[in-house]
Amino acid sequence: MNLTLTVVEQKLVPFGDYEILAVKTNDGKIRAAVKWICKGIGLTDDQAKRQVKNIQTDLVVSRSVSNLTLNTNAGLRDVMCIELDFLPLWLAKISITPSMQETNPEAVENLVNYQLKAKDVLADAFLSKQQPTTAELIAMMAQQGVEQERRLNAVEEKQLQLETKQDNIAEIIALNPTEWRKKVTNLINKIALSRGGFEAYRNVRNESYQILEERGRCKLDIRLSNRRKEMALNGISKSKLDKVTKLDVIAEDARLTEIYLAIVKEMAIKHQIKVEGMGA
Template sequence: MNNNLTVIERDGQLLVDSREVKDMLNIRHSDLLEKIDGYLSVLHQNGKFRSDQFFIESSYQAGTGKPYKHYYLTRKGCDMVANKMNGTKGVLFTAHYVTQFEEMEKELKQPQTELEVLAATVNNMVQQEKRITVIENEQKRIFDLIGLNPSNWRKEINKIIRLIAKESGLSHSAVWSESYKTLETRGKCNLRRRLDNKRNNMKKEGASKTKVEKANFMDIIDEDPKLTEIFLAIVKDMAVKYKVTLKKETA
């Protein structure tokens, strides 16, 4: 086995040449290309993976000047090739490419000049500032939600439910259903049974058919302070889960 395997850096990716891989594996280049073409065919059919995360097609010229195909393999590509091999060859190839990739990664992480040290420091500061900004925005968003006014809770809950549906891509009915099911679990209650009882009592008290039919789960929640408190907490949790903020509402 040829132990020579050069890892290069291109556009932020670490790559190895299929021509060196075939030497290391002691197989014909055409055979290796055929295997890679097969892997790519499966990846393309699946559609969930970008082929360039594994193999990048390129070409080179031989002595005649005629172009020939070869591939650059990413670390994932090497993993795929190695996983399809058995025995000593697969083990040694894995050991070599893992070692070479790790050495190249360490080399790239080490600043070589004062300018590179300064650039790395500035980059770290920028990234830290971005992380701080994200955290602050998240905290503010949660504080906005926690600040819901309980006296006007039905209007604000409707607003948040619309936002959750918009951000999540779920239907309004699906979001409401999730909130009600969670309430029944946390509040240990049966909203349907309570609503049926309420409607029966309204009929006995002489309420109109229209008024009886308009009664809903929100009325049940509104009549029970404990359920109201639990439901507010549930919708706040859902808003955080689906990453919405009250300021996104424009209508």
């Protein structure tokens, strides 16, 4: 049965002008963080990524690699670590090319230094020190517990927001056509406010009409003009004719009414509009 690795000691070990993140695990082995070593040598991001790939694909070195959850400056992170005994082997396989010597001589010097001394420095840092006390282990576990609780709280908060959003969508979809003109106006107002204010109301309304014309295969301007002509022939006054709107035209056609209400609901959902108090 394979042993589940846990960190019993973690430290930043000074090495030259940089530090190496290293750990001791419950199997008694010392492991070093690959990313920290690449950065300490002075490898570029592309060179570091290439080394990570090389480690993962190397028949021998890959056996020494473990991904451990470590407490870094950025919080708990999964960090690729290499066993100390395999560190010199990996470093020896990093080729010092003429191009590297010319363009990055400092990295070449650092690499040679790491190849010769890194293993011994890391070993001394851990083996010359007594095992952490019970109090130190408890403090480390407590810190990890606090970080884990923070993550869980963040997940729960995100889940609560998602459930609230889903409930709001359900309320919008459940709106029925009863007094639909008032509800549509309320939704259009809310959408306009989400876009910056009531000055956006006309644009939102026109957008809803444009979608209706495309989806319902109709021309609201023509229908509105025909409706006013018909009313004029029936002796309706001009003041009343001027008050007839496209919404009146939509209300006269059950099919268009159903399509338009669906369009406004979709727009409300897209803009995450809340509908508390609007009724069904």
